Amino acid sequence: MGSSGPAPSGSVIPEDRLRPLSAADRRRYSRNILVPEVGFVGQQRLRAARVMLVGAGALGSPAALYLAAAGVGCLGIVDDDVVDVTNLQRQVLHTTPEAGQAKVDSARRAVEALNPDVEVVAHRVALTSENALDALAGWDVVIDGTDNFPTRYLVNDACVMLGVPLVHGAVFRSDGQVTVFDARRGPCYRCVHPMPPEPGTVPTCAEGGVLGVMPGIIGTMQATEALKLIIGGARPLVGRMVLLNAWSGRGGELPVDKNPACPVCGDNPSITELIDYEAFCGTRPSGAESETDRGESTMDEITAADLRRRIAAGHDPGSTYTLLDVREPNEVELDAIDGSLRIPLGEVVDRMGELDPSRETVVHCAVGVRSARAIEALTAAGYTGTLTNLVGGMRAWNESGIT
Known part of the structure; x- marks a missing residue:
């Protein structure tokens, strides 16, 4: 791995939110506190942090568990899906008896069982252009655990407009990637992917499969990046993307540059409000009716x-x-x-x-x-x-x- 990229950064947590650790906190998080880069102040920042997980699936599962275990004070979870038995090969937040139940409810139970000190704010909704800014406002870090392009662009644009760092992760089969998009000091998702792929050209996990441990690795790396942003003093993956293939056991790092002409985070942005992302990504078939359209589908x-x-x-x-x-x-x-x-x-x-x-x-x-x-x-x-x-x-x- 290379060492290029931004210098170590400060914490995203304002100092006036820090509170003393209780005796119970000192005991529970003692192994964190003993790490020199964390210490008492780093653990205080974790206890004061608010992290939003968009998606309680394959990537959100390990991220939620490790953030809760680390003592993040408030964990937000947005997901409108239910647990399916096909999820359980990789979505370790959920269990077989919870099949058919809302993922946010299953996730809440898992987090609270692991660490009852963590406040869980769960929203069983699909993020849309109408609710994304409200749902993501007020959080210190957002973790992207989505698996479709319209929501990825939506979450990116909302985070740029809100000034919130976005920890991105993606997996397919035995490949994965992780980076941090923070438009205040680096690129955003659109800088890397100005346009979405043609619909149907990139298989989903349901179509192409995913090695079950792969999202565990990538989701844990996303949790690591969130911890680095919260604790401070680290070198987050801003301007760098880590690529990993678990099957070959090989990885690499790519530089990711900010695009001055980016329509959302560039010098003269043309996208200043959230748009219709299904139409932008072409995931609504030609002639199909949108939520705001009237008339019938021609197909x-x-x-x-x-x-x-x-x-x-x-x-x-x-x-x-x-x-x-x-x-x-x-x-x-x-x-x-x-x-x-x-x-x-x-x-x-x-x-x-x-x-x-x-x-x-x-x-x-x-x-x-x-x-x-x-x-x-x-x-x-x-x-x-x-x-x-x-x-x-x-x-x-x-x-x-x-x-």
């Missing part, structure tokens, strides 16, 4: 429940319609709908001759995004048959089969 859709009813009535795939699965082969190996024609998204236009335009084709993927892109690509290529998108993809299909 034909079918729900998983309706498709099940169609099959139950004797209309199996291959009879009067085609069921097209555009996921990758390794995804299909895990689960598939019987009778599906399997053509990955990247091959669907070249192989559209395998489709029968005289019959309806119901297209599906993992969650409904790639299938929508497949429909758009086929339509643009001149396919004349009826194309219908399975809303929610295999996730909705599997959920609709639970009785």
